[in-house]
Amino acid sequence: MKQHFFFLSALLALCSTAYAQGNSPQQYATDNVKQISARYVDDKKLCSEETNSSTRMQCLRDAKEEYDKSMASAKTNQASNKSNDKNHHTCADCGKVIAVDVQDKQGEGGALGLIAGGVVGGLLGNQVGGGTGRSLATIAGAAGGAYAGHKVEENVKSSKIWIISVQYDNGNKNTYEFDHDPSYRPGELIRRNGNGIEKR
Numbered sequence: 001m002k003q004h005f006f007f008l009s010a011l012l013a014l015c016s017t018a019y020a021q022g023n024s025p026q027q028y029a030t031d032n033v034k035q036i037s038a039r040y041v042d043d044k045k046l047c048s049e050e051t052n053s054s055t056r057m058q059c060l061r062d063a064k065e066e067y068d069k070s071m072a073s074a075k076t077n078q079a080s081n082k083s084n085d086k087n088h089h090t091c092a093d094c095g096k097v098i099a100v101d102v103q104d105k106q107g108e109g110g111a112l113g114l115i116a117g118g119v120v121g122g123l124l125g126n127q128v129g130g131g132t133g134r135s136l137a138t139i140a141g142a143a144g145g146a147y148a149g150h151k152v153e154e155n156v157k158s159s160k161i162w163i164i165s166v167q168y169d170n171g172n173k174n175t176y177e178f179d180h181d182p183s184y185r186p187g188e189l190i191r192r193n194g195n196g197i198e199k200r
Contacts, residue, residue, distance in 0.1 A: 029078040036074060040067040082083065095168035095191040097184045166190060166197060168173045 040063060049060035054065040176197055184190070189200040 029074065032074050032077075033071070036067065036070040039070075040064075043067075091191075092168065092170050095166050095172075095190055095192075097164055097186050097188045097190060098167045098173075099165035099186060100184055101163040101165070103161055103163060105159050164197070168192075 034189055043063035043066070044060065047063055050056035050059055161180065162181055162184075164176045164178065164182065164184050165173065167173050167175065184197075184199075190197045190198050
């Protein structure tokens with residue numbers, strides 16, 4: 001009787017493989033469970049035909065053992081199919097905004113600030129003391145004025161930047177910098193577009 005169950009299991013596996021090739025994983029899993037249950041019912045009917053009670057009980061135990069093995073295998077395959085299906089549909093370019101950070105960006109001071117500051121500092125330093133002291137004051141004033149002028153120009157040219165932190169569906173993270181408010185908010189769904197992002 002045990003050979004009978006092994007034969008049915010092998011036959012079912014062969015038929016299931018052929019059936020699965022033309023059907024979705026979900027439909028295949030559902031139909032496979034139905035086939036296993038139907039086979040178990042048929043096996044129990046065959047066992048009931050046994051005249052010897054000991055043989056009949058052994059037959060039922062064998063049938064239940066095959067049923068449990070087949071159901072466990074079907075559940076494992078179904079879980080694997082769901083996992084593969086989920087991974088297959090993951091959008092690598094899809095994600096969401098996880099943080100928006102606004103920062104001040106320091107401007108770049110140019111020659112204009114250096115020259116203007118140097119001239120003003122030199123003029124102020126030239127009015128201090130006399131002789132060698134005046135020359136030293138003029139030099140110090142020019143240097144200090146140049147530095148101050150450079151810093152003033154940096155502050156005048158400073159601006160704000162928006163740093164958008166994104167986490168993609170595949171787990172990767174990235175940040176994008178904007179020189180204007182891009183109107184993104186934390187939790188907003190986005191999609192990668194070239195070197196930038198866009199709303200979904």
